[in-house]
Amino acid sequence: MLQIRGLTYEVEEAGETKRIIDNLDLDIADSRFTVITGPNGGGKSTLAKLIAGIIKPTSGSIILDGEDITEMNITDRARRGVSFAFQQPVKFKGLEVFDLLKIAAGKETKLKIDDACKNLSEVGLCAKDYINREVNASLSGGELKRIEIATVLARGTKLSVFDEPEAGIDLWSFQNLTRIFENMRKNIKDSSILIISHQERILKIADDIVVIANGKIKMQGEGSKVLPTLTGTADAVMPCNRYTEVENG
Amino acid sequence: MVELDPIQKRLIEEIADIHETPVGAYNFRANSKLAGRNTTANIDITSKEDGSGIDIRIKPGTKNESVHIPVVISASGIKETVYNDFYIGEDSDVVIVAGCGIDNCGKQDSQHDGIHRFFVGKNAHVKYIEKHYGSGSGDGKRILNPQTEVYMEEGSAMEMEMVQIKGVDSTIRKTTAKLAADAKLLVQERLMTHGEQKAHSIYSAELNGDGAAADVVSRAVAKDNSYQKFDACVIGNCACHGHTECDAIIMDYGNVLAVPALEANNVDAELFHEAAIGKIAGEQLDKLMTLGLTAEEAEEQIINGFLK
Numbered sequence: 001m002l003q004i005r006g007l008t009y010e011v012e013e014a015g016e017t018k019r020i021i022d023n024l025d026l027d028i029a030d031s032r033f034t035v036i037t038g039p040n041g042g043g044k045s046t047l048a049k050l051i052a053g054i055i056k057p058t059s060g061s062i063i064l065d066g067e068d069i070t071e072m073n074i075t076d077r078a079r080r081g082v083s084f085a086f087q088q089p090v091k092f093k094g095l096e097v098f099d100l101l102k103i104a105a106g107k108e109t110k111l112k113i114d115d116a117c118k119n120l121s122e123v124g125l126c127a128k129d130y131i132n133r134e135v136n137a138s139l140s141g142g143e144l145k146r147i148e149i150a151t152v153l154a155r156g157t158k159l160s161v162f163d164e165p166e167a168g169i170d171l172w173s174f175q176n177l178t179r180i181f182e183n184m185r186k187n188i189k190d191s192s193i194l195i196i197s198h199q200e201r202i203l204k205i206a207d208d209i210v211v212i213a214n215g216k217i218k219m220q221g222e223g224s225k226v227l228p229t230l231t232g233t234a235d236a237v238m239p240c241n242r243y244t245e246v247e248n249g
Numbered sequence: 250m251v252e253l254d255p256i257q258k259r260l261i262e263e264i265a266d267i268h269e270t271p272v273g274a275y276n277f278r279a280n281s282k283l284a285g286r287n288t289t290a291n292i293d294i295t296s297k298e299d300g301s302g303i304d305i306r307i308k309p310g311t312k313n314e315s316v317h318i319p320v321v322i323s324a325s326g327i328k329e330t331v332y333n334d335f336y337i338g339e340d341s342d343v344v345i346v347a348g349c350g351i352d353n354c355g356k357q358d359s360q361h362d363g364i365h366r367f368f369v370g371k372n373a374h375v376k377y378i379e380k381h382y383g384s385g386s387g388d389g390k391r392i393l394n395p396q397t398e399v400y401m402e403e404g405s406a407m408e409m410e411m412v413q414i415k416g417v418d419s420t421i422r423k424t425t426a427k428l429a430a431d432a433k434l435l436v437q438e439r440l441m442t443h444g445e446q447k448a449h450s451i452y453s454a455e456l457n458g459d460g461a462a463a464d465v466v467s468r469a470v471a472k473d474n475s476y477q478k479f480d481a482c483v484i485g486n487c488a489c490h491g492h493t494e495c496d497a498i499i500m501d502y503g504n505v506l507a508v509p510a511l512e513a514n515n516v517d518a519e520l521f522h523e524a525a526i527g528k529i530a531g532e533q534l535d536k537l538m539t540l541g542l543t544a545e546e547a548e549e550q551i552i553n554g555f556l557k
Contacts, residue, residue: 054535074538083539090536093468093496094554103550104540151540 002028002051002159002192007060009046009215020046022215023060028159028192033185035206035223036196037230043215044196045087048163051194052084053077064159081158087167087196089148091136097147098131104154111154119150123180142173149180160184162195166202178202203227251277251285253321260321260350264380267317275317276303278331280324292316292343302332302364305345309338309370317346320363325355325389330362339370339402348380351391351417360392367397369432372404379409383416390418397424401432403458411438413448414556423451430458430487438467439556442475442503452481456489456518465493470552471503482510485518495524498555500548 009021021043028034036044049055051062053074061070069077078084092100098116105111117127123146133139135147145165152160165181166174178201184193185205195202203209206223211230219226251270253261257279261267270285274292277284288294291311295304305316318333335345353359369375383391399407413420426434434454442448454463465481483491495507509522529551537547 052539054539074535075541075543078539078541086532086536086539090530090532092533092551092554094557095550096554099550099554100540103537103542106541155540 001030001065002026002194003063004028004047004051005061005063007047007050007062008058009043009050009055010058020215021050021057024212024215024217026210026217026220028194029208030158030190030192031188032207033188033193033205034195034208034210035203036194036210036212037198037203038212038218042213044212045163046215047212048084048161048194048196051159051161052082054084078155078157083152083155083157083160085148085152085160085162085165087163089135089144091144093134093136095135096131097133097135097150100135100147100151101154104151106155116154119154120146122153122183123147123150124176125150142169142177145169145173145177146180149177153184156191158191160191160193162193162197164196164198166197166199174199175201181205200231203230251275253277253279253284254323256323256352257284257321260323260352260382260384261319263382263384264321264348264350265317265319265346267319271315271317273315273317274305276305278318278320280322281327281329289314291341294318297332301330302334304334304336306336307338307341307343309340311338311341311343313342315344315346319347320349320361322349322351322353322359322361325353325359325387326357328358328360330364332364333366335365335367337367337369337373337375337405340372341370342374344376344378346378348378348382349393349395350382351385351393353383353385353389353391354387355385355389356387358390358392360390360394362394362396364396365398367399367407369399369401369405369407371402373402374406375408377407377409379411381413381417381420383418385416391416392419393417394421395423397422399424399426399434401426401428401434403429404431405429406433407435409434409436411436412440414439414441415443417442417446417448418444419447421449421451424453426452426454426463428454428456428458428461428463428489431460432458433461434463434465436463436465436467438465438469440467440477441470441472441552441556442477443472444475445473446475448476449478450480452493453484454482454491455484455486456491457486459488459517461487462490463492467495467497468555469495469497469505470500470556471497471505472500474502476504476506478506478508479524480508480510481522482512483520483522484512484514485520486514488515488517489519491518491520493522495526496555497524497526498552499526499528
């Protein structure tokens with residue numbers, strides 16, 4: 001169970017304080033597949049980074065299974081069961097896919113090639129083609145995304161956070177990626193999955209949907225109830241005013 | 250048989266990854282003396298008459314054989330210059346493993362300057378691995394100044410892996426190559442300096458025959474107060490292809506000066522260079538920390554991968 005209380009994140013921009021996350025409260029229950037959605041610039045990715053510890057909040061608290069992790073660094077949160085898939089997967093010169101999966105699985109696990117194969121096949125990659133590939137720019141955006149997801153799967157932690165898995169990859173690649181998330185949802189057991197996404201196919205399989213705009217929760221509830229209200233809203237269809245004026249002559 | 254003391258054995262393991270007496274031809278040099286030699290039907294090793302080094306002669310057509318010529322110094326205060334010449338016969342395909350390890354526990358400097366010349370015959374293929382390593386807690390410096398000259402005949406290929414990862418206080422590494430038509434040279438250098446170490450790496454590849462190609466790639470890490478200079482020049486005198494690249498990570502107060510240079514003397518010469526210097530990217534550390542590593546462990550993984 002992840003509990004977020006009064007979370008605020010502010011940045012200084014051109015001498016002004018800008019509030020990106022505004023006094024936000026949110027509970028992510030165990031065994032739930034939660035999708036956070038909302039307009040661009042609304043604070044979704046910032047919230048994901050605050051949960052992973054990549055950035056520190058201005059105020060408020062983050063509690064994982066009853067333990068306050070707000071002041072913990074990335075490593076300590078990771079070791080307590082928080083995994084994070086980056087929106088832009090990070091590239092490494094010299095580190096190979098197998099190296100990354102071994103690090104993800106942890107020193108104690110001593111990941112074998114067979115296990116790595118399983119992780120890779122879950123994200124639709126054939127291990128023999130990828131296991132010794134460097135995680136660098138020679139891989140396509142879609143391949144990097146899959147490998148990024150595989151590192152989170154290899155960890156198998158309590159809470160997995162995915163920041164816009166669809167960003168930067170083409171539609172066809174994403175069609176295949178959604179299957180990975182459908183499988184994850186099936187095998188969720190007592191862990192919880194938090195995905196930031198705009199994709200309808202991801203929203204459709206959500207147990208819960210949270211809509212964030214202007215750093216606040218605009219709407220939240222069971223996926224089946226929230227999703228119908230999202231399609232066809234003013235946000236989605238409002239045309240540009242000036243364009244309308246031109247149209248009207 | 251090879252006679253080595255435990256420190257020398259450890260050095261040999263570091264530089265040549267050898268735990269037992271190697272298969273094939275070899276020449277071990279320890280504290281300026283011959284410690285063991287083996288020749289094969291195709292590979293002959295003889296000492297130069299003036300005692301300044303060895304000649305390695307590989308018969309034409311020799312395939313899948315290897316030569317190991319490691320040098321170790323475990324006594325303080327040794328200074329030596331060694332001349333080794335390799336004559337690689339036409340159409341052969343061999344692996345040559347060189348390298349030098351110095352353990353200096355004393356106050357005096359220890360220095361090994363190895364001058365290697367390679368005469369690579371037509372269509373021969375050579376993989377050359379050279380590792381340099383230093384250890385020991387003495388104040389005496391560990392100094393290595395290798396000079397490598399490569400003369401490549403038509404259609405020959407040479408892959409050079411030049412590695413210096415640890416413990417060498419001062420090094421000036423100079424490599425020159427002259428390539429005939431269709432010869433291919435690939436250099437992969439891995440260099441790490443720490444403490445107050447200084448390293449200067451100089452490469453010059455002259456492409457003299459149509460179809461020749463040279464690729465000189467260096468990955469470097471400069472930690473603490475260490476300093477590195479990378480000078481790489483590719484000279485195109487014909488229809489050829491040349492590329493040089495320096496990729497360096499700096500940490501602490503490390504300094505790196507990268508000077509890639511290209512000289513085209515023929516309108517059909519295609520030459521490129523790249524150089525990038527910077528600290529470890531913050532997002533790389535963040536990513537590995539989200540996988541459970543500490544910042545220090547993440548840094549180590551990134552450096553090890555980079556220098557692999």
